[in-house]
Amino acid sequence: MRKGSRVRTACPEDNKHLIATKLEGLFCVYKPAGVHWKLVRDTIETNLVKGLNDTPAPPLTHEVRFLPNPNNEPKASGGLMLRPVSVPVLSKHPLVTGPEFQHLKVGVGHRLDASSSGVLVLAVGNGNKVLNDLYGIQTTRDYTLEGEFGMATHDFTHTSRVVERSTYDHITQEKMERVLAMLEGANQKALRTYSSVDMNSQEAYELAVKGLLGPDGKSVPILTGLRCIRFQPPHFTLEVQCLNETQKYLRKVVHEIGLELRSTAVCKGVRRTRDGFFTLQDALTRNHWSAADVLQAVQKYSSKKNNNQKKSSGTQTDKAMLQTSEETLAVSQENKADKEETTEVQCN
Numbered sequence: 001m002r003k004g005s006r007v008r009t010a011c012p013e014d015n016k017h018l019i020a021t022k023l024e025g026l027f028c029v030y031k032p033a034g035v036h037w038k039l040v041r042d043t044i045e046t047n048l049v050k051g052l053n054d055t056p057a058p059p060l061t062h063e064v065r066f067l068p069n070p071n072n073e074p075k076a077s078g079g080l081m082l083r084p085v086s087v088p089v090l091s092k093h094p095l096v097t098g099p100e101f102q103h104l105k106v107g108v109g110h111r112l113d114a115s116s117s118g119v120l121v122l123a124v125g126n127g128n129k130v131l132n133d134l135y136g137i138q139t140t141r142d143y144t145l146e147g148e149f150g151m152a153t154h155d156f157t158h159t160s161r162v163v164e165r166s167t168y169d170h171i172t173q174e175k176m177e178r179v180l181a182m183l184e185g186a187n188q189k190a191l192r193t194y195s196s197v198d199m200n201s202q203e204a205y206e207l208a209v210k211g212l213l214g215p216d217g218k219s220v221p222i223l224t225g226l227r228c229i230r231f232q233p234p235h236f237t238l239e240v241q242c243l244n245e246t247q248k249y250l251r252k253v254v255h256e257i258g259l260e261l262r263s264t265a266v267c268k269g270v271r272r273t274r275d276g277f278f279t280l281q282d283a284l285t286r287n288h289w290s291a292a293d294v295l296q297a298v299q300k301y302s303s304k305k306n307n308n309q310k311k312s313s314g315t316q317t318d319k320a321m322l323q324t325s326e327e328t329l330a331v332s333q334e335n336k337a338d339k340e341e342t343t344e345v346q347c348n
Contacts, residue, residue, distance in 0.1 A: 030119065
């Protein structure tokens with residue numbers, strides 16, 4: 001009789017699955033220039049899978065088996081003396097089952113091309129659904145563009161073939177500001193054109209005050225803000241706020257600014273500083289792409305989002321409670337009046 005039965009004891013919680021569940025959500029990293037976004041995603045996915053598999057596994061389940069007693073000789077009748085022994089179930093051992101996590105779904109939000117750097121939003125597991133919902137809302141993104149006057153290139157980047165050289169001594173900061181104001185005005189007009197809201201309505205005014213006025217669905221790239229934060233010819237730096245952009249379009253904007261100033265300009269760097277709710281302060285650098293740091297970043301974003309929701313819904317909740325209290329008070333007063341009226345009729 002060697003067949004045993006498992007011991008019915010409470011097993012400790014599986015830390016691996018608990019951590020994997022907590023990892024599901026959104027976070028952002030800092031993508032360095034010269035690195036493809038796919039390599040960033042694959043590196044983080046590999047680090048997360050390795051971190052989960054390195055988590056200590058729960059103790060193996062034990063079962064009771066009846067084994068021969070080695071100290072006792074068989075009886076004359078041919079029977080054996082058996083003793084109950086608790087042994088581990090080796091079919092659940094990591095050396096038998098192999099790594100528990102082979103793949104973890106990591107999604108990417110608004111992508112950055114290989115030459116650009118900055119904030120790159122990622123999602124883990126069910127966080128990919130949240131990522132789709134988040135980008136269904138028209139959220140703006142901030143960029144810092146490094147430009148240089150005096151030359152034009154084949155694809156608007158400073159590393160490609162130079163097609164033209166020009167002078168830039170006539171360019172002043174005042175002229176630069178005028179061109180930027182002209183471009184910003186043209187984009188504001190495009191923003192109103194692609195918006196489905198009537199510009200003469202109160203709704204359009206309220207949305208504009210809150211900064212939520214934007215195109216309905218997909219549209220051409222739109223610059224909602226444009227200013228020069230550094231002007232040291234031939235070098236200059238622009239701060240851009242935009243919707244539905246690509247990095248190639250932003251480089252083209254720098255090229256067009258040079259043409260408007262009767263010169264040429266090339267973009268030497270594109271860096272995203274904000275993507276919706278995520279900023280450079282939230283971005284994890286290359287040395288912090290580990291499972292522990294990602295878990296902390298996901299939880300930080302979740303707590304921040306919950307706090308914002310509580311603040312936004314607090315006023316509405318107070319109003320609803322106040323309205324309910326007023327309605328309850330009115331009903332109680334009506335019931336009291338009806339009772340007094342009924343008592344008076346009965347007395348008469």
